[in-house]
Amino acid sequence: MTIGARVIKTGLAVALAVYISTLCGFPSPIIAAVASIFTIQPSISRSWQQVVDQVQTNVLGAVVALIAVRLFGQTPISLGMVCIIVILVCIRLRMESTIGLTLVTVVAVMEANQQGWMFALDRLLMVLTGMAAAFAVNILIIPPRPRKLFMTQVHDAHAKLSLLLRMAISNEMKEGVHREEKEKLQGTLRKLDEAHRLFEEERPFLRRRNQAGARQLILSRHLIKALHKGVDLLEAVEEHYFAVSGAEAWARRFDQQIEELAKYHEQILLKLEGKMKANAAIEPEEEREGRLIKQLSDYLHQNPDEYKRLVFVASTMLEYAYHLRRLDRVSDQVQQRQETEAAFIG
Template sequence: MTIGARVIKTGLAVALAVYISTLFAFPSPIIAAVASIFTIQPSISRSWQQVVDQVQTNVLGALLALAAVRLFGQTPIALGMVCIIVILICIRLRMESNVGLTLVTVVAIMEANNQQGWLFALDRLLMVLTGMGAAFAVNILIFPPRPRKLFMDQIHEAHAQLSLLLRMAISNEMKENVHRDEKEKLQGTLRKLDEAHRLFEEERPLLRGRKQAGARQLILSRHLIKALHQGVDLLEAVEEHYFAVTGAEAWAKRFDQQIEELAKYHEHILLKLAGKMKANAAIEPEEEREGRLINQLSEYLHQNPDEYKRLVFVASTMLEYAFHLRRLDRVTDQVQQRRETEAANVN
């Protein structure tokens, strides 16, 4: 079990929130600690958006709690009604993630008696803001999130898992339980990549140059993920259709060579993106070989179309994978050329 940066930062944010609460002599540091836990996010932009949204919903919740105390007093029914109203408002504003902390603020304020009123509400609201501020400061200063580095690490991890499965798909030499575990790991990594891509979409760089770089990164990440998903589609096509064909062994070597070449091409693209390939290296596989495979398969189908047509599904998925790899290769070249141009202009 590994302890990630977010786990460490959550602990530090709670400690800082409690320490600041002690300095300001707040009655209880619990609210500030809870607020800091809710504010830690995997990116700076999401953390800032969380702070903005939490301030809005907590101020609104505090006002509703004060009004309810004035009108109905401190009754369980009043507390329940205010909580329902706050939840509905958060859902209406599409701020469902802020419901938990806002309800904490509402409960904390409504526990006060009528004489404390506004000062007590302001005191509780300041506790919440203290916790959010502590968490935001920790998120920026301590192990600041680097979603792009994490994203590329996950891309390489997913490709390594996919490449292993693809290279052994036709030969079917891997144990079933190992194959199942590796495929589950791959699916888990792809889910993390989809989440990382959503983080890129949420980021809003302030500088124009950073906006352009962010847009290029967004396009590149979309193609990187798409290529991996196409590789998974090829793997599933082999598992579903190839082994269901009687006499498919005659195509084992040709399919295996083609898949091996595509997996190698995918690997070379990632190496080129990391700057580890020579500038003049020819990494794209020959399209003529793919054409020959299709022609041979077409002739083979004339012999028994009903029996061998499922091989077409595998071949078409293979061509789709090759298409997206070539498109990823072109996008990679464009991104690298743009980076080199910007670096030359800076120097």
């Protein structure tokens, strides 16, 4: 089990929130600690947005709580009604992520209001202190570096995809192992989709790196797309290839083509890391793909009903190849722009 940066930063944020609360003389540091836990986010932009949203909804929740106590008193029914109102307001403002901490603020303010307005205000300040502590920790200590993690996950996803594709036609992998590896691959792809959303959120936040960020955003989109198309090919093989009675006659040709595409995908990733020679020819021959389609077309004339499902596999294979070539071109363009900018700055 590994301890990630977010885990460490959550502990540090709680410690800092408690320490500041003690310095400020707050009656209890618990609320500040809870607020710091809610504010830690996987990116700086998302953490800042969380702070902005939390401040708005928590101040609003505190005001509603104070008004409710004045009008209806501190009763279980009034507390429940205020919580309902606050939840509806947060949903209306599309700030659902702030509901948890806002309800903590509401309960704390209503409970403290019996001891006076200043005591209730202290409870709100505790919440704001916890949010400020978490935001400071998120920026200053191990700042989020989603792009480095993203490329690590891309390589991890490709390694799993390559293994599954290379074993797909031969069908030599145990079913339990195949299912486990495929589930891990799907989980990694979900993480990559989430990382891409983080990139989109970061782009307007880091305006100085807007152009470079836009290019990286495009590249990351193509990296994810190629992986998804590889998974589509894997699923097409599983669903259609083995349902054809004469599929054994095509095993070597399909297996060879998939092997080339998996190798091509791997070489593109190596080129992005600068591990390939500058003039290395890595793109597979399109003529071989054309020959495969022609052979398959001729074969279909013999028995179209029996062999047409092989077309589904072949078309998915061609689409995977198409997106790999697009990824290759985009990666070349991004690297060329980076080299040009580096030479200009140098």
